[in-house]
Amino acid sequence: MNVKVTQEIIDSNRRTFIDKVIKGTIGGSLMLMIPMSSKLFGEVLSEEATLKNTINPMNLKANYCFMVDVSACIGCGNCCVADRKENNVPEGQYRTWVERYVIDMMNQIYVDSPNGGEKGYANTPLHETIKEVKEAFFVPKLCNMCDEPSCTQVCPVAATFTTPDGFVLVDKEHCVACGYCIQACPYGVRFINEETKTADKCTWCYHRVRKGKLPACVNACPTGARKFGDLNDPQSEVFKIYHSASRLRVLKKDLGNEPQLYYINLHEEVV
Amino acid sequence: MRDNSKVFAIRLLLVLVGIIALVVIGRKIMLPKSWGEYGYYRGDYINEEANRNMKYGTNDTCKSCHEEVYQLKAHSVHKNLSCEMCHAPIVEHVKEGKKIAKMPSVQNKEQIALCLSCHQEGIGRPKNFPLIDHQKHLRDQKVKPTHSCDQCHTVHDPMENITHARKITTLKEVVDER
Numbered sequence: 001m002n003v004k005v006t007q008e009i010i011d012s013n014r015r016t017f018i019d020k021v022i023k024g025t026i027g028g029s030l031m032l033m034i035p036m037s038s039k040l041f042g043e044v045l046s047e048e049a050t051l052k053n054t055i056n057p058m059n060l061k062a063n064y065c066f067m068v069d070v071s072a073c074i075g076c077g078n079c080c081v082a083d084r085k086e087n088n089v090p091e092g093q094y095r096t097w098v099e100r101y102v103i104d105m106m107n108q109i110y111v112d113s114p115n116g117g118e119k120g121y122a123n124t125p126l127h128e129t130i131k132e133v134k135e136a137f138f139v140p141k142l143c144n145m146c147d148e149p150s151c152t153q154v155c156p157v158a159a160t161f162t163t164p165d166g167f168v169l170v171d172k173e174h175c176v177a178c179g180y181c182i183q184a185c186p187y188g189v190r191f192i193n194e195e196t197k198t199a200d201k202c203t204w205c206y207h208r209v210r211k212g213k214l215p216a217c218v219n220a221c222p223t224g225a226r227k228f229g230d231l232n233d234p235q236s237e238v239f240k241i242y243h244s245a246s247r248l249r250v251l252k253k254d255l256g257n258e259p260q261l262y263y264i265n266l267h268e269e270v271v
Numbered sequence: 272m273r274d275n276s277k278v279f280a281i282r283l284l285l286v287l288v289g290i291i292a293l294v295v296i297g298r299k300i301m302l303p304k305s306w307g308e309y310g311y312y313r314g315d316y317i318n319e320e321a322n323r324n325m326k327y328g329t330n331d332t333c334k335s336c337h338e339e340v341y342q343l344k345a346h347s348v349h350k351n352l353s354c355e356m357c358h359a360p361i362v363e364h365v366k367e368g369k370k371i372a373k374m375p376s377v378q379n380k381e382q383i384a385l386c387l388s389c390h391q392e393g394i395g396r397p398k399n400f401p402l403i404d405h406q407k408h409l410r411d412q413k414v415k416p417t418h419s420c421d422q423c424h425t426v427h428d429p430m431e432n433i434t435h436a437r438k439i440t441t442l443k444e445v446v447d448e449r
């Protein structure tokens with residue numbers, strides 16, 4: 001469109017043109033004044049960025065298991081931090097914690113876990129007691145998710161139970177906080193939650209697993225010391241480790257609880 | 272006598288039926304609806320627990336917006352790290368597809384503490400992991416004791432600058448630590 005034609009159109013409709021310019025100016029300034037709904041102008045991120053809360057149906061064919069590679073754990077305590085935030089665990093209580101085993105030259109074993117290992121192990125009283133260290137390693141602890149749990153057997157109100165897909169959960173509405181399960185658990189993973197006033201324990205992040213995500217601590221572990229997967233799935237990492245690792249051990253095997261938490265490269269000293 | 276025993280029997284039966292009815296009705300009222308759906312417990316709790324909101328996402332969650340950093344980190348020694356480990360859970364940053372707050376990225380002293388939570392030497396730390404004594408490391412590298420870690424090591428790819436510097440100065444043979 002050349003200049004002449006444009007000029008003609010403007011000339012013929014000069015009145016309308018000015019009218020439109022004024023309306024546009026007023027309209028534009030109004031747009032700046034009125035706060036627009038965030039849906040129109042807010043920064044909309046992609047779908048993936050929002051955590052979807054659609055749950056998958058229970059996978060009854062799966063045999064979920066948790067593995068901890070003791071030789072890979074560096075005792076940074078990030079698992080504990082992630083766990084606390086993910087599950088709203090009150091300060092001073094732990095669903096998962098990291099213990100440090102130190103063996104000195106006299107084969108004396110020392111175990112410490114300051115703040116559950118959450119804030120690291122620098123300058124603990126242990127450093128002054130022990131002069132020469134023969135061996136030291138970290139052992140993360142969490143719910144063993146036993147196949148034959150003693151905690152569910154003793155619950156008088158059936159508030160704790162094993163789900164069809166193999167997770168031991170605590171129904172917070174039914175729990176009367178009698179503390180019987182806390183005594184029964186051989187691994188000491190249960191506690192009375194100070195906020196809910198009911199028994200509480202690690203759930204292997206059941207709410208995440210059902211949404212197809214890894215437990216929060218597994219996700220947070222920087223060295224991959226924590227592994228989670230399905231033992232019935234030949235493609236999973238845990239399946240490969242289960243069928244190849246030489247030093248694979250569970251805690252307190254002789255109790256017959258059949259824990260589903262396996263430790264790789266675990267030393268005999270650990271109980 | 273006979274008539275009386277019959278009456279007693281009927282009375283007993285009525286009481287028995289009454290008790291059974293009371294138990295049945297009582298169970299109906301007292302027990303939660305989903306009791307016994309999967310076993311002797313409240314079946315609804317399983318889905319209640321499963322529906323609990325997540326707070327942490329995965330690195331793929333972050334990737335959907337921060338592709339560049341994701342790629343940088345994915346090819347570095349820090350590739351196994353979760354983004355939310357150093358920053359914060361994603362729910363504090365994004366809600367319903369919208370950014371609600373700035374993600375914290377720690378600086379100076381806090382940053383040193385964060386780096387050292389993994390890289391500080393200490394009893395029990397495995398030997399095949401890069402560990403340093405912080406002050407000694409700063410002295411050895413001939414930098415100020417107040418230096419923060421990211422002045423030499425870019426946090427998402429710690430060896431990026433070091434490898435590059437070694438390449439251009441050719442002071443040392445380039446060691447690929449990836």
